[in-house]
Amino acid sequence: MLELVNVNTYYGNIHALKDVSIKVEQGEIITLIGANGAGKTTTLMSISGIVPPRSGEVLFEGKPIQGMPPHEIVSMGLCQVPEGRRIFPLLTVSENLDMGAFLRKDSAQVKQDLDYVYELFPRLSERRTQQGGTLSGGEQQMLAISRALMARPRLLLLDEPSLGLAPIIVKQIFQIIRKINEENQTTIFLVEQNANLALQVAARGYVMETGRVTMTDSSDNLLANEEVKNAYLGMG
Ligand code: ATP
Numbered sequence: 001m002l003e004l005v006n007v008n009t010y011y012g013n014i015h016a017l018k019d020v021s022i023k024v025e026q027g028e029i030i031t032l033i034g035a036n037g038a039g040k041t042t043t044l045m046s047i048s049g050i051v052p053p054r055s056g057e058v059l060f061e062g063k064p065i066q067g068m069p070p071h072e073i074v075s076m077g078l079c080q081v082p083e084g085r086r087i088f089p090l091l092t093v094s095e096n097l098d099m100g101a102f103l104r105k106d107s108a109q110v111k112q113d114l115d116y117v118y119e120l121f122p123r124l125s126e127r128r129t130q131q132g133g134t135l136s137g138g139e140q141q142m143l144a145i146s147r148a149l150m151a152r153p154r155l156l157l158l159d160e161p162s163l164g165l166a167p168i169i170v171k172q173i174f175q176i177i178r179k180i181n182e183e184n185q186t187t188i189f190l191v192e193q194n195a196n197l198a199l200q201v202a203a204r205g206y207v208m209e210t211g212r213v214t215m216t217d218s219s220d221n222l223l224a225n226e227e228v229k230n231a232y233l234g235m236g
Helices: 040-048 068-073 095-102 107-120 122-126 136-150 168-185 195-201 221-226 226-233
Strands: 002-011 014-024 029-033 053-062 076-080 155-159 187-192 204-209 212-218
Touching: 002 040, 002 095, 014 029, 014 040, 014 212, 029 040, 029 168, 029 195, 040 068, 040 076, 040 107, 040 155, 068 076, 068 095, 076 136, 095 107, 095 136, 107 168, 122 136, 136 155, 136 168, 168 195, 187 195, 195 204, 195 226, 204 221, 212 221, 212 226, 221 226
Parallel strands: 029 187, 029 204, 076 155, 155 187
Antiparallel strands: 002 014, 002 053, 204 212
8 A cells, every 4th residue: 555665865964764665555554663763753754745755765555656745645545643743722623623624525424524533532522612732632642633534544644642641541542543443444554662552553563773674574573572672662
């Protein structure tokens, strides 16, 4: 469904992604793990067109999308939930969700999807008229995911959904991520610093170090790998 082939991305002179190649199959959850500053967010930005790669290819359903403007990439069915959530703080929950659907013209379907996200996150349903900025961190993460779902993505890019949240909320969010994948066949590309959690929900994983992919395997094998354990799983 998505393929990165030898992607190189720069911030000015900083070579942030070095020959990154990643494949995501239709319907799966894959994860990209790595330390702070390894290039995980940059990988997502390179896919969604926010920071276009300088060389290499990003293929979405076989079609090159590198260099396309982000809104066109969204309208093809590829949607990113950015790190730090970035919801619209002054808009209400329901207005935030409307923004997620603003490129769509199928209003009956939009209404159906709105019902679906409110069912997925009853807390948001109770808070429809509340300003986004007044929600708790966990609720804002739920809103950010829901807003992305309102674009009807076929591929959802999630950047650190666990960041800054209490373990119980993180557990809920991860259950919902699994549910979204199972119920809608939405393919999910998950970036996480919490490698343990990410490898439990994903079937496969990629490990990134200083801008390069250094390892890829099934999640089970990565969880059992000594190097991965030492570096990312905090088990020694
Ligand atoms: P984190 O989990 O901390 O977000 P990450 O793996 O997502 O880490 P990136 O944010 O992709 O890492 O950063 C990769 C490298 O690119 C880092 O060295 C970072 O300092 C650099 N970088 C990121 N954004 C910019 C920017 N806007 N300008 C210059 N350098 C940047």
